[in-house]
Amino acid sequence: MSRKVHSSRTEGVDKNVWVEFTQLAADYKAVNLGQGFPDFSPPEFIREAFCDALKGGPAMHQYTRAFVSKTIPRGCVCLPISMVLYLSLVAIFFFVQGHPPLVKILAKFFGRIVGHEIDPLEDILVTVGAYQALFCAFQALIDEEDEVIIVEPFFDCYQPMVVMAGGKPVYIPLRPREGRAVLSSGDWVLSPEELASKVTPRTKAIVINTPNNPLGKVYKLEELQMIADLCIKHDLLCFSDEVYEWLTYDGAKHVKIASLPGMRERTITVGSAGKSFSATGWKVGWAIGSRDVIKHLKIIHQNSIYHCATAAQEAVARGFEREYEVFGAPDSYFQQLPAMLHNKRQKLATCLQSVGLNPIMPEGGYFMIADISSVKVDLNDESNKVESRDFRFVKWLIKEKGLATIPVSAFYSPEHGKEFDKYIRFCFVKEDSTLKAAEDILKKWSQRE
Amino acid sequence: MNFAWHLLNGSKLSRRSASSACRRSFTSQRVMMSRHTNAKRIAGLDKNVWVAFTSVAADPSIVNLGQGYPDIPPPSYVKEALAKAASVDRMNQYTRGFGHPSLVKALSQVYGKVCGRQIDPFKDILVTVGGYGSLFSTMQALVEEGDEVIIIEPFFDCYVPMVRMAGGQPVLIPLRPKPGKIPTSSTDWYLDPDELSRKFNSRTKAIIINTPNNPIGKVFTKDELQVIADLCIKHDTLCFSDEVYEWLVYKGHQHVKIATLPGMWDRTITIGSAGKTFSVTGWKLGWSIGPEHLMKHLQTVMQNSLYTCPTPLQEAVAQGFLLNYEMMGRPECYFSALAEELEGKRDRLAAILQEAGMTPVVPEGGYFMLVDVTPLGQDLSLMAEDEAYDYKFVKWMIKEKKLAAIPVTAFVGEDSTKHFEKYIRLCFIKQDSTLEAAGNILKNWRRV
Numbered sequence: 001m002s003r004k005v006h007s008s009r010t011e012g013v014d015k016n017v018w019v020e021f022t023q024l025a026a027d028y029k030a031v032n033l034g035q036g037f038p039d040f041s042p043p044e045f046i047r048e049a050f051c052d053a054l055k056g057g058p059a060m061h062q063y064t065r066a067f068v069s070k071t072i073p074r075g076c077v078c079l080p081i082s083m084v085l086y087l088s089l090v091a092i093f094f095f096v097q098g099h100p101p102l103v104k105i106l107a108k109f110f111g112r113i114v115g116h117e118i119d120p121l122e123d124i125l126v127t128v129g130a131y132q133a134l135f136c137a138f139q140a141l142i143d144e145e146d147e148v149i150i151v152e153p154f155f156d157c158y159q160p161m162v163v164m165a166g167g168k169p170v171y172i173p174l175r176p177r178e179g180r181a182v183l184s185s186g187d188w189v190l191s192p193e194e195l196a197s198k199v200t201p202r203t204k205a206i207v208i209n210t211p212n213n214p215l216g217k218v219y220k221l222e223e224l225q226m227i228a229d230l231c232i233k234h235d236l237l238c239f240s241d242e243v244y245e246w247l248t249y250d251g252a253k254h255v256k257i258a259s260l261p262g263m264r265e266r267t268i269t270v271g272s273a274g275k276s277f278s279a280t281g282w283k284v285g286w287a288i289g290s291r292d293v294i295k296h297l298k299i300i301h302q303n304s305i306y307h308c309a310t311a312a313q314e315a316v317a318r319g320f321e322r323e324y325e326v327f328g329a330p331d332s333y334f335q336q337l338p339a340m341l342h343n344k345r346q347k348l349a350t351c352l353q354s355v356g357l358n359p360i361m362p363e364g365g366y367f368m369i370a371d372i373s374s375v376k377v378d379l380n381d382e383s384n385k386v387e388s389r390d391f392r393f394v395k396w397l398i399k400e401k402g403l404a405t406i407p408v409s410a411f412y413s414p415e416h417g418k419e420f421d422k423y424i425r426f427c428f429v430k431e432d433s434t435l436k437a438a439e440d441i442l443k444k445w446s447q448r449e
Numbered sequence: 450m451n452f453a454w455h456l457l458n459g460s461k462l463s464r465r466s467a468s469s470a471c472r473r474s475f476t477s478q479r480v481m482m483s484r485h486t487n488a489k490r491i492a493g494l495d496k497n498v499w500v501a502f503t504s505v506a507a508d509p510s511i512v513n514l515g516q517g518y519p520d521i522p523p524p525s526y527v528k529e530a531l532a533k534a535a536s537v538d539r540m541n542q543y544t545r546g547f548g549h550p551s552l553v554k555a556l557s558q559v560y561g562k563v564c565g566r567q568i569d570p571f572k573d574i575l576v577t578v579g580g581y582g583s584l585f586s587t588m589q590a591l592v593e594e595g596d597e598v599i600i601i602e603p604f605f606d607c608y609v610p611m612v613r614m615a616g617g618q619p620v621l622i623p624l625r626p627k628p629g630k631i632p633t634s635s636t637d638w639y640l641d642p643d644e645l646s647r648k649f650n651s652r653t654k655a656i657i658i659n660t661p662n663n664p665i666g667k668v669f670t671k672d673e674l675q676v677i678a679d680l681c682i683k684h685d686t687l688c689f690s691d692e693v694y695e696w697l698v699y700k701g702h703q704h705v706k707i708a709t710l711p712g713m714w715d716r717t718i719t720i721g722s723a724g725k726t727f728s729v730t731g732w733k734l735g736w737s738i739g740p741e742h743l744m745k746h747l748q749t750v751m752q753n754s755l756y757t758c759p760t761p762l763q764e765a766v767a768q769g770f771l772l773n774y775e776m777m778g779r780p781e782c783y784f785s786a787l788a789e790e791l792e793g794k795r796d797r798l799a800a801i802l803q804e805a806g807m808t809p810v811v812p813e814g815g816y817f818m819l820v821d822v823t824p825l826g827q828d829l830s831l832m833a834e835d836e837a838y839d840y841k842f843v844k845w846m847i848k849e850k851k852l853a854a855i856p857v858t859a860f861v862g863e864d865s866t867k868h869f870e871k872y873i874r875l876c877f878i879k880q881d882s883t884l885e886a887a888g889n890i891l892k893n894w895r896r897v
Contacts, residue, residue, distance in 0.1 A: 003685060005654075006746040007593035007615065014749040018756075019546060041538040050535050050761075054528055061528070062518045062731040128578055132755040143488040160753045165488065274543075281542045281760030296487040299494050303610045304585040305578040309759055310731035311531070 013160035017410040024395065025404035031437045033426045034404035036213065036366045040431050042279040043333050049318035050282075053311040064099040064310045098126025098286070099313035105320040106286055110271075112327075114259045122291035125298055128308055130243045130272040130285035133297075135161055136304075137239050137268050137287060140296035142167040146204035151190065153411035153420065155213045155241065170198050171413040173420070174217060184361045185217040186252075192226050199230065205237035206230075208257065211244040214369055214411050214425040216362020218252040228260045237293070238263065243272035243285075244365040246334040249342045252363040258289070265290045268297070273316040275366075278337065278429075282312045341366075341429060348428040351439040355446035360423075369408050369423045388421040397424075403441045494610050512886045514875040515853035517663070517817065521790075521880055523728040524783055526772060531732075531765035540761045547748050548576030548736070549763035555770035556736055560721075562777065564709050572741040575748055576758050580693040580722035580735040583747075584611055586754070587689050587718050587737060590746035592617040596654035601640060603860035603869060605663050605691065621862045622648050624665065631821075635667040635812045642676045649680050655687035656680075658707065661694040664860055664874040665819055666812020668702045671710075678710045687743070688713065693722035693735070694815040696784035699792045702813040708739070715740050718747070723766045728787065728878070732762050791816060791877065797884055798877045805891035816878040819857060823871045825894065837870040846873075852890045 018035060025032050032039075041047070053060050100120075107120035118124065127133040134157065142148060142165040150158050152173040162169045172195055176182040208227060210219040219227075231238050238257055245254045258267035268289040274280035287297055319333075326332045345361075348368055352359040358371040372393055379396045390407035398404050408423035428435065534540045547553070550570075557570035568574065577583040584607060592598060594616035600608050602623040612619045622645055624638040632638060658677060660669040669677075681688050690707050698704045708717040718739040724730035737747055769783075776782035780789070795811065795818065802809040802820050810819040822842055829841045839856035847853050854873040858866045877884065 005591055005687060005743065007589065007591060009593065010590055010746045010749045013753050014745070016546075016752045019752065022545075035543065037542040039538070039542070042541050047535065047541075051532055054532050054535075058520060058522045060731060061523050061729045062520075063516075063733075064731060128755045128758070135754045140487055140491060143490075146488075157753065157756070164753050279541045281540060281544060283755070283757065283759045296491060299487070299491045300614075303491075303494055303607065303614050304754070305582045305733070306607070307579070307581075307731075307733055309578075309733045309762060312759055312762075 009164050009166070013164050017156055017406065021394070021398075021404065021406060024398050028398050028402060028404075030398045030402045030404035031434060031441060032404045033428070033430060033434070033438055034406050036427045036429070037274075037280040038278045038429045039434055040278065042277050043336075045322055045333075046277045046279060046315060046319045049322075050311065050315035052318070053314035056311075056314065060311045060314060062310065063307050064313065098124065098308065099310060099317065102126055102284075102313045102317040102320075105317050105324065106288070109320050109324050109327075110269075110288060112324075114256055116264070118288060119291065123288055123294055125287045125294055125301055126308055126313060127285045127287060127301065128305060129274060129283040130241065130270045131157060131283075132301075132305070133268075133270045133285045133287040134158070134239065134241065136297040136300040137270070138162060138165040138167070139300045139304075141237060141293070142204060145202060147200060147202040148204060149195075149198050149206040150413075151206070151208055151212075152413060152416055153212070153214055153408060154207070155209055156410055158207050159413070167204070168202075169413065170200075170203070171416060172198050173412070173416050174212075174215065182360065185212070185215045185363045186220075188215055188217055188360075190223065190226070195227070196230060199234050199236070203234060203236055205239055207239045207241065209241040210257075211242075211247060211254065211362070211364025213244070213365055214367045214406070214408055215360065216365045216367055216369075218248050218254060218363040219257075221255050224255055224257045224260060228257060228263050231266055232262045236266065238267040240267055240269045242269055243275045245271065246276060247338050247341060247366065248364040249338060249345060250363065254364065265292070268293060273312075273319070277316070277319050277333065282316070284308065284312050284316045344428045344430070344432070344435060347432075347435055348426060348438075351435075351442060352426070355442045357442075359426075366427050366429045368426050368428055370426065371422055372424055373422045388417060390421045390424055394424055401441050401445055403438055490614050490616070494614060511847060511851045511853050512883060512890060513853045514877070514879065514883070514887055515855045517876050517878075518730045519728045519816075519878040520883060521728065521878065524769075527727050527729060527765055527769045530768035531761055534761035534764035534768075537764075540764050542760065543757055544760040544763065546752055546757045547571070548574055548758070549760060549767065552576060552763040552767040552770075555767045555774070556721075556738070559770050559774050559777070560738055562774070564706060566709075566714070568738060569741065573738055573744055575737045575744055575751055576763060577735050577737060577751065578755065578758055579724060579730075579733040580691065580720050581607060582733070582755075583718075583720040583735045583737040584608070584689070584691065586747040586750045587720070588612060588615040588617070589750045589754075591687060591718075591743065592654055595652065597650070597652045598654055599645075599648050599656040601656075601658060601662075602862060602865050603662075603664055603857055604657070605659055606860055608657050609862075617654065618652075619862075620648050620653070621865070623861065623865045623868060624662075624667065625868075631808060632810050633808060635662070635665045635810055635814075635819075637810070638665055638667050640673065640676070645676065646680060649684045649686065651684075653684055653686050655689055657689045657691065659691040660707075661692075661698060661704070661812070661814025663694065663815055664817045664855070664857055665810065666815045666817055668698055668704060668813040669707075671705045674705055674707045674710060678707060678713050681716060682712045686716070688717040690717055690719045692719055693725045695721065696726055697788050697791055697816060698814040699788065699795065699812075704814065715742075718743060723762075723769075727766065727769050727783065732766070734758060734762055734766055794877045794879070794881070794884060797881070798875065798887070801884065801888040801891055802875075804888075805894055807891075810872070816876055818875050818877060819872045820875060821871050822873055837866050839870045839873055843873055850890050850894070852887055 103120040103124045107118040111118040138161040144166040146167045147170050148162045149170050174188040177187045240257050258269050273284035349359045352370050388409045394407045406425040409417040409421040553570035553574045557568040561568045588611045592615040596617040597620050598612045598617045599620045609619045626632040627637050695704050708719050723734040773782050799809045799811050806824050808821040832841045837858040843856045854875050857869045857872040
């Protein structure tokens with residue numbers, strides 16, 4: 001074909017760090033502490049739930065039923081009285097919600113946590129992973145020229161999603177606190193003045209991620225309050241990516257910004273079954289928010305993929321039903337998983353310290369970043385002067401040492417990337433044997449130096 | 450699913466004067482959350498009204514030949530493959546974004562054989578969330594403001610909103626019944642080549658075809674596809690070919706892939722569906738196949754929208770394909786066996802409808818059948834709504850006869866309504882007992 005065929009929205013968003021580095025890790029058969037997924041199995045109860053779902057009769061393998069709601073929709077569809085009366089006899093207006101048992105238990109589960117009722121039919125959208133929930137949010141609510149504030153370091157998809165929706169990302173970095181040793185993700189903070197300076201009349205939304213990927217920061221109540229104040233003052237939306245919500249360590253508490261006064265009507269909270277149940281390959285996620293905002297996400301969803309896989313939703317529903325009963329008790333997977341990861345986190349940190357890499361201890365999440373400034377190696381890549389130091393180092397580490405990580409400047413905007421290209425990211429949600437293999441590689445390397 | 454006509458021509462419903470209560474509440478909402486407005490791309494796409502059509506999904510007393518999904522079980526080996534896949538640790542974690550390696554390799558084998566060409570599993574294939582997800586990735590990747598996209602009526606209803614959401618302009622052209630006869634088969638519907646040719650212009654980006662077609666069941670012949678191909682080549686346009694029902698083609702007919710016609714591979718995206726292939730619509734897996742220079746843009750959309758599809762489901766579909774690849778062309782192959790089973794159901798339903806005095810349009814492929822209900826002479830004048838006949842008929846039939854179907858004008862634009870409003874669509878991928886129950890209702894139609 002002689003003419004340009006691709007749409008403009010695909011321009012500038014075609015590069016992807018995962019595609020590149022996952023391929024490299026596979027090619028070199030590296031010990032993979034790169035991509036964020038567990039290499040251990042999901043808990044038995046959730047695997048059983050999936051098997052049970054598969055045996056659950058033919059309906060489990062067909063489109064899930066749209067939930068039927070006998071309400072006239074609010075908003076833009078206005079009907080003549082005669083039509084309304086007729087419709088009330090047989091009427092339904094439906095929006096494809098998600099598998100009914102799943103939305104019901106999610107509403108119950110999270111309603112209890114936030115302390116107010118969540119309507120399963122109106123306030124929840126089930127998506128193909130949290131990734132798709134974010135996609136729906138950006139597509140539904142961000143228009144040409146809208147600005148979206150993104151806190152750095154950020155999960156890398158936020159930027160291309162804003163751009164694909166025609167919006168403009170505006171970045172603000174978390175910065176290590178000055179004047180003291182920076183040992184924990186808690187030492188990285190937002191400057192309220194700097195944040196306030198980023199708001200313009202075009203600002204539509206702010207994206208936060210807590211616990212944060214890659215840093216592991218768990219925002220404190222005061223920090224979220226500061227962000228909330230700004231949202232309310234300037235009438236902004238807040239997209240809160242909380243996929244790692246159960247994974248907090250050393251007594252750090254996960255706080256939902258949607259539960260702060262004035263935030264419920266303007267916040268979309270995104271969650272993930274993959275991260276909650278260590279089953280990232282199931283790709284089940286959700287967006288929860290007020291109906292007036294969620295309804296727009298549903299329109300995107302209905303016009304893009306329409307349904308999510310039934311059996312996976314059924315299994316996740318059963319998983320949450322079980323967790324609802326044991327919430328807070330030692331039996332709960334949401335207690336056991338962070339306890340298990342707490343130890344792994346410690347092991348990895350100790351190992352990195354012992355070889356002269358300086359880890360920033362994460363308060364939450366799957367990841368730990370380490371400062372590689374003290375490492376002196378000949379990267380042997382004279383031809384590559386374009387890429388930043390951390391990218392080059394990570395490639396070298398994969399090829400020469402067989403250990404895969406992710407360069408942290410991938411989580412920064414081009415304008416701030418240079419300040420932070422001395423960090424690499426490790427995932428510690430791995431079997432002990434994987435962590436041991438990584439430890440062996442690092443020890444061997446440091447002994448040779 | 451949407452009222453196609455509303456999307457194309459502005460909502461008929463909202464043209465009526467709004468009740469003042471409605472207007473008041475809308476205004477106050479606007480004041481309260483003035484900034485929380487939706488993006489323009491979804492304007493006009495919110496009207497998702499299927500009055501009375503999906504309430505039946507929850508009502509077991511209604512015989513449901515409406516919605517298009519099987520109530521027959523999928524083959525046991527695919528269910529077993531899924532259970533087996535889920536028991537492998539690695540299968541519960543993320544796989545390759547553009548498609549699980551074993552699945553894309555299996556697809557490249559199967560379709561390589563069908564198309565008679567080498568298909569690169571990593572560059573020429575994208576796995577998506579259903580055929581629907583493939584349509585979405587295709588539109589987002591390749592359609593934008595200023596583009597026209599030709600859509601053949603009747604069409605699977607998502608095509609229009611997807612084109613609109615991508616900023617494109619849908620241009621409709623109807624299939625027409627051959628003059629001088631009452632249509633009794635999907636072969637009696639054709640596309641007028643001159644009429645089609647006039648729809649192409651310099652703004653035309655693509656044409657969407659669906660073969661076998663939903664809802665008519667038409668299977669486009671090679672000659673018909675050649676007419677379309679010639680126009681695509683002449684005007685340098687793309688072709689999006691929705692072939693989700695590709696294996697469901699009945700005796701005497703053959704599914705032809707437009708991508709295999711000369712000059713077409715480089716400009717065609719072909720879409721398939723595991724849900725329709727293996728009777729597992731709830732798995733929501735599909736794929737797009739095409740040349741690398743087009744597919745890379747669909748892959749860009751994928752990596753920025755949902756990134757990857759569920760792993761164990763992809764593994765199970767891969768196993769399903771590998772098993773059937775060996776048997777392709779033989780009666781034991783599921784693709785042939787399912788078609789044979791459905792042909793029987795098709796014929797049974799057609800006979801039932803004929804016995805009831807109606808005129809079915811026997812499809813060459815797919816799992817839907819159109820039927821002309823005017824021979825029943827059903828008086829619907831008491832239903833005062835200003836609505837197409839088929840909508841009134843279906844609503845009435847659900848309420849009075851407890852039998853559900855889908856009105857065919859849901860699949861056409863406003864201008865074509867008068868040509869299609871005497872038809873309703875019935876789905877026959879249903880258990881024999883469901884078809885018999887429908888038969889009983891129809892037999893007793895005249896009884897009050």
